[in-house]
Amino acid sequence: MSATIDDPRVIEFDVRTDEMLVNMGPQHPSTHGVLRLVLRTDGEIVSEVTPHIGYLHRCAEKIGENLTPRQFIPYTDRMDYLAAMNMNLGWSLTVEKLLKYEPPEKGRHLRVIIAEMGRIASHLVGMGAYGLDLGTFSPFLYAFRERERILDLFEEVCGARLTYSYLTVGGATADLPLGWLQKCSAFLDQFEPVIAEYHTLLTTNSIFIKRTANIGILSPQMAIDYGTSGPVLRGSGVDHDLRRDGEEIYTAMYDGYAFEVIVEKDGHYPKDHKYPRVPSEAVLGDCWHRFYVRMLEVMQAIDLVRQAIERYSTATGSYGEPLKLTQKLPAGEAYLETESPRGQMGFYIVSDGSAIPWRVRARSSSFCNLSVTGPLCAGCLIADVPAIVGSLDIVMGEIDR
Amino acid sequence: MSGQAFTDQLKQKFGDKIAGANFENVDPWIEVTPEGIVDVCQYLRDEPTLAFDYLNSITVVDYLHTDEKKAAKSEWQPHLEVVYHLFSMQHKHSLVLKVMLPRWLNDATGKLPQVSTVSGIWNTADWHEREAYDLSGVDFTGHPYLRRILCPEDWVGHPLRKDYEMPLEYHGIRGR
Numbered sequence: 001m002s003a004t005i006d007d008p009r010v011i012e013f014d015v016r017t018d019e020m021l022v023n024m025g026p027q028h029p030s031t032h033g034v035l036r037l038v039l040r041t042d043g044e045i046v047s048e049v050t051p052h053i054g055y056l057h058r059c060a061e062k063i064g065e066n067l068t069p070r071q072f073i074p075y076t077d078r079m080d081y082l083a084a085m086n087m088n089l090g091w092s093l094t095v096e097k098l099l100k101y102e103p104p105e106k107g108r109h110l111r112v113i114i115a116e117m118g119r120i121a122s123h124l125v126g127m128g129a130y131g132l133d134l135g136t137f138s139p140f141l142y143a144f145r146e147r148e149r150i151l152d153l154f155e156e157v158c159g160a161r162l163t164y165s166y167l168t169v170g171g172a173t174a175d176l177p178l179g180w181l182q183k184c185s186a187f188l189d190q191f192e193p194v195i196a197e198y199h200t201l202l203t204t205n206s207i208f209i210k211r212t213a214n215i216g217i218l219s220p221q222m223a224i225d226y227g228t229s230g231p232v233l234r235g236s237g238v239d240h241d242l243r244r245d246g247e248e249i250y251t252a253m254y255d256g257y258a259f260e261v262i263v264e265k266d267g268h269y270p271k272d273h274k275y276p277r278v279p280s281e282a283v284l285g286d287c288w289h290r291f292y293v294r295m296l297e298v299m300q301a302i303d304l305v306r307q308a309i310e311r312y313s314t315a316t317g318s319y320g321e322p323l324k325l326t327q328k329l330p331a332g333e334a335y336l337e338t339e340s341p342r343g344q345m346g347f348y349i350v351s352d353g354s355a356i357p358w359r360v361r362a363r364s365s366s367f368c369n370l371s372v373t374g375p376l377c378a379g380c381l382i383a384d385v386p387a388i389v390g391s392l393d394i395v396m397g398e399i400d401r
Numbered sequence: 402m403s404g405q406a407f408t409d410q411l412k413q414k415f416g417d418k419i420a421g422a423n424f425e426n427v428d429p430w431i432e433v434t435p436e437g438i439v440d441v442c443q444y445l446r447d448e449p450t451l452a453f454d455y456l457n458s459i460t461v462v463d464y465l466h467t468d469e470k471k472a473a474k475s476e477w478q479p480h481l482e483v484v485y486h487l488f489s490m491q492h493k494h495s496l497v498l499k500v501m502l503p504r505w506l507n508d509a510t511g512k513l514p515q516v517s518t519v520s521g522i523w524n525t526a527d528w529h530e531r532e533a534y535d536l537s538g539v540d541f542t543g544h545p546y547l548r549r550i551l552c553p554e555d556w557v558g559h560p561l562r563k564d565y566e567m568p569l570e571y572h573g574i575r576g577r
Contacts, residue, residue: 361458
């Protein structure tokens with residue numbers, strides 16, 4: 001739905017319509033939770049978007065000041081509830097960084113399996129819900145069919161289907177059950193060919209391309225300036241992934257794994273010969289590219305899980321016993337960001353030497369990704385606002401904390 | 402980053418605006434005076450060899466013991482710390498800056514301490530500073546539109562202050 005005239009506002013100026021404020025949300029299907037957007041519109045053209053957030057604020061940081069790190073794990077689940085495993089991991093690693101604790105080898109591979117499976121589940125929701133935003137229902141059902149099987153696998157591991165609290169400070173609460181790896185591999189074998197269906201349904205669908213290509217273009221400079229991360233940043237062509245560029249305590253987890261950062265370099269994505277070509281309408285940094293990066297990351301996650309399964313099965317020793325619940329923390333402070341599906345999730349812990357942290361801070365990736373909507377939506381059509389906000393793939397639980 | 406040599410280099414350039422440094426912590430930090438933060442940040446972003454073009458987060462930590470016995474034994478005086486986590490996309494290195502502020506401006510309870518905004522340097526600072534103002538009560542002077550972001554607009558107080566007390570009621574909802 002791209003306007004052909006240079007500045008679409010010019011058309012509206014001729015028509016002389018009245019300026020109008022339109023409230024989108026807080027209860028609106030395409031705002032992914034309780035997000036309120038105030039649009040200043042002139043006819044069909046949006047000149048200004050102001051996001052209002054905080055409807056889901058649960059004082060997570062204040063709660064963190066009153067609990068020990070291991071007691072805080074369930075609260076991290078409820079931040080990004082679509083990738084709770086990755087939230088657990090981010091917080092655990094931050095505390096481990098403060099403790100200068102290194103999880104055993106087996107525990108590291110276990111974490112890679114779990115974190116990458118979480119990434120697949122999360123991106124499946126992102127993909128399905130994005131289809132819903134644009135008015136197509138079926139991809140959502142296909143995505144949830146596969147996600148269900150990942151949730152079944154997670155349920156077998158820890159008993160929960162949404163808020164897992166499985167990965168914890170020190171390692172994990174339990175080892176993987178017997179026969180789980182075979183089930184996981186069987187799922188991956190079945191899942192991999194299905195991805196071609198998703199590409200047919202969305203990625204190469206001409207209506208989908210018309211709705212997303214050349215819409216909401218985010219330049220790399222702006223992406224960095226606004227602190228965006230994850231697929232939003234890489235969709236703009238910035239070569240940055242914390243699994244490769246992060247701090248050592250985090251990259252050590254992926255040490256020795258073969259993977260490429262999913263980003264467009266010289267006009268093509270890594271391994272793109274296997275996947276649909278970039279359509280000619282798409283411009284780097286638009287909604288289509290952000291979506292495509294997510295889809296390729298699913299493929300990459302499958303590959304990483306396979307590698308991790310192999311390493312995990314040959315690794316010996318412990319998977320990492322959890323830390324004592326009331327273990328005293330050393331005085332000091334540590335900040336760590338990890339690559340969660342939606343971007344760089346940062347945790348900051350300040351300790352005064354007791355078992356309960358002095359200050360806990362969660363730097364949310366969706367929070368920064370959402371802050372770019374204002375400049376991104378200026379000058380677009382009202383119908384494009386859901387397409388742009390959906391392409392950022394936000395989770396309100398993480399923004400409001 | 403932020404080794405002794407780097408700190409000395411900054412000290413040479415900015416003199417008294419660099420107030421100190423800590424290298425023992427897991428993440429070493431450099432302390433900057435409230436007056437110097439904008440100049441230092443501008444330099445850190447624009448100097449090609451440093452190129453800190455990415456602001457990860459702004460955090461405010463409140464140092465106050467509400468328990469008098471603990472306060473008497475404490476090593477520090479009550480104060481606020483504004484912590485800036487920076488990163489460079491180009492060089493893949495990071496840096497932590499700190500600004501120490503009094504808990505209240507001129508020790509007048511209720512008047513928010515002030516520090517200049519860095520939202521002119523990194524746009525992402527806009528929302529981070531709004532959050533810091535909302536939850537921890539720091540006035541970022543020069544901010545384009547400093548207003549609450551997570552709490553409702555008519556909320557009273559700053560919840561992440563250690564002496565904060567939940568209101569008894571809010572629009573007919575019981576607070577505690």
